[in-house]
Amino acid sequence: MSLCFCSILKPSFLNRELDSVSRHRLAPNPNFKPYQLCNLRIDDNDFCSIKAVHTDGVGVLYPDDTVSDRTTPVDAQPQDQVDATADGIIGTAMEESHEPPLRTRAKKMEGKKANLKDSDKENRFKLRNGREVFEEKAYLVGVARKGDNDISFGIEDSLSELAQLADTAGLFVAGSTYQNLVAPNPRTYIGSGKVAEIKSAIQAFDIETVIFDDELSPGMRISMFKRVLLPTYISFFEERQLRNLEKTFGGDVRVCDRTALILDIFNQRAATREAALQVSLAQMEYQLPRLTKMWSHLERQAGGQVKGMGEKQIEVDKRILRDQIGALKKEIESVRKHRKQYRNRRFAIPVPVVSLVGYTNAGKSTLLNRLTGADVLAEDKLFATLDPTTRRTKNGKEFLLTDTVGFIQKLPTTLIAAFRATLEEISESSLLVHVVDISHPLAELQIDAVDKVLEELDTSSIPKLIVWNKVDNAKDPDKIRSEAKKNPDIVCLSALTGEGLDEFCNAVQEKLKDTMVWVEALIPFDKGELLSTIHHVGMVEKIEYVENGALVRAHVPLRFARLLTPMRQTCVS
Ligand SMILES: Nc1nc2c(ncn2[C@@H]2O[C@H](COP(=O)(O)OP(=O)(O)OP(=O)(O)O)[C@@H](O)[C@H]2O)c(=O)[nH]1
Numbered sequence: 001m002s003l004c005f006c007s008i009l010k011p012s013f014l015n016r017e018l019d020s021v022s023r024h025r026l027a028p029n030p031n032f033k034p035y036q037l038c039n040l041r042i043d044d045n046d047f048c049s050i051k052a053v054h055t056d057g058v059g060v061l062y063p064d065d066t067v068s069d070r071t072t073p074v075d076a077q078p079q080d081q082v083d084a085t086a087d088g089i090i091g092t093a094m095e096e097s098h099e100p101p102l103r104t105r106a107k108k109m110e111g112k113k114a115n116l117k118d119s120d121k122e123n124r125f126k127l128r129n130g131r132e133v134f135e136e137k138a139y140l141v142g143v144a145r146k147g148d149n150d151i152s153f154g155i156e157d158s159l160s161e162l163a164q165l166a167d168t169a170g171l172f173v174a175g176s177t178y179q180n181l182v183a184p185n186p187r188t189y190i191g192s193g194k195v196a197e198i199k200s201a202i203q204a205f206d207i208e209t210v211i212f213d214d215e216l217s218p219g220m221r222i223s224m225f226k227r228v229l230l231p232t233y234i235s236f237f238e239e240r241q242l243r244n245l246e247k248t249f250g251g252d253v254r255v256c257d258r259t260a261l262i263l264d265i266f267n268q269r270a271a272t273r274e275a276a277l278q279v280s281l282a283q284m285e286y287q288l289p290r291l292t293k294m295w296s297h298l299e300r301q302a303g304g305q306v307k308g309m310g311e312k313q314i315e316v317d318k319r320i321l322r323d324q325i326g327a328l329k330k331e332i333e334s335v336r337k338h339r340k341q342y343r344n345r346r347f348a349i350p351v352p353v354v355s356l357v358g359y360t361n362a363g364k365s366t367l368l369n370r371l372t373g374a375d376v377l378a379e380d381k382l383f384a385t386l387d388p389t390t391r392r393t394k395n396g397k398e399f400l401l402t403d404t405v406g407f408i409q410k411l412p413t414t415l416i417a418a419f420r421a422t423l424e425e426i427s428e429s430s431l432l433v434h435v436v437d438i439s440h441p442l443a444e445l446q447i448d449a450v451d452k453v454l455e456e457l458d459t460s461s462i463p464k465l466i467v468w469n470k471v472d473n474a475k476d477p478d479k480i481r482s483e484a485k486k487n488p489d490i491v492c493l494s495a496l497t498g499e500g501l502d503e504f505c506n507a508v509q510e511k512l513k514d515t516m517v518w519v520e521a522l523i524p525f526d527k528g529e530l531l532s533t534i535h536h537v538g539m540v541e542k543i544e545y546v547e548n549g550a551l552v553r554a555h556v557p558l559r560f561a562r563l564l565t566p567m568r569q570t571c572v573s
């Protein structure tokens, strides 16, 4: 019987040990019914049935290829029993504990260990987040577009970034390859010769996962409408690269693409409920078009006796998935409302908000920690930060600094869409600080990639300041420093050593001043608290104490200036 990794909600493509942790976070609502499709086995060696758990019943495909009714009731099995029999894909309802049952993990690992040579055993299990995790071997594949004159990442750079992503996801990169093509092969992304070469590499290196640098086509049916309007479409059915490659590589080799890898990292790293919900939404939206034909194996296996069943099942799955997407969107909306209320409360005290944006690993969190004494995770891994953190700066003038999720080239649009709510922080800030890792050989391309995302987020009206970070790590720091001096919008610093931080704070103040309005107001003595707020949030030029109060000349945020209206004497904006 052929196996089908057809889990709708299989949250992690790679490190399954962490799956349950994330899924538990996704179940804050008891009415939020989880369901997965999973491969079950009855003994240690053989898969005996494919079981589909739905909200209204279970469909089971037995070894003799007969198909049960979908309304077969679910056997109430203890969680750990089911986990132990599933092929690494946990297939039952969520439980309260964040830890997968110890017995299950031990059993899964024992199985893997047993298949390894002694020399491999010690090296393949790594401690991650206090847990022993099996480190899968990955092989990376890319396509260099011939005649592509775009100023973008070269294939080798793109593959080395993919290797960093794989490392962040906890994979061991055993090798990589690429092919020069005018356009990716619609059936298999790469040519047949390359496919054969990768097959040999899979055997030679004992590869478990092959990762492609671009998003592989899921195999969507092209509608008649598109066919008529867009005759350049290659065929009636867009080829299914992912499934074709899986079939070709065969066995247990998993095929995934850059988007799936990024989603997996996000899934592992989502630390708050909002982030977990957003990642889950992105995963479902990524999965939806990939459900096509997933069930066609049922028709084949049933000898064509249940013609149309696969098609029907896809529709059912899609409907369920769409319902889940709808429910998730509602949950995200309610979390978002909460966040908005919090933001509004924050706005009541009109301290300017400065958002740190930039390419992943540029040093945003390190800068936030330096300036605010926060303790945000900052490490040499991609996508260390997923949730925005806002803190008040400690030195000199006050402003709120917000750390945000990093960007990357080829950022999946599903992810941008899912994180749009979080990224609202960016579009509502008074100033954007674009943090660049100036020591990175591809700094310029990274700047372009970030600018592209910022454009998508419609931030053109917000003033920007550019920070050239990691100057301590640059090949020629003096040259960088003198280059930066030539441009008033650029500050050169090192968040690690502290060099240039004062200049940075001054530059932020100058930029913020441009966003403020000039006021001259007479503050009565009994409104002393207004005077201290002006000191906090604005820039006071002069205070004169006169008979009936303090005459203040200052730059203040527009919202605060409105509060001062009754007391203003003259106003030049
Ligand atoms: N040499 C040097 N290293 C730095 C500097 N700033 C940050 N780093 C290092 O760069 C790595 C990434 O820093 P983070 O602050 O996590 O980067 P980030 O932009 O928040 O990354 P994401 O959250 O993944 O988007 C860490 O290992 C930091 O120690 C710097 O000024 N100099």
Ligand SMILES: [Mg+2]
Binding pocket: 364, 365, 366, 377, 378, 384, 385, 403
């Ligand atoms: Mg960060």
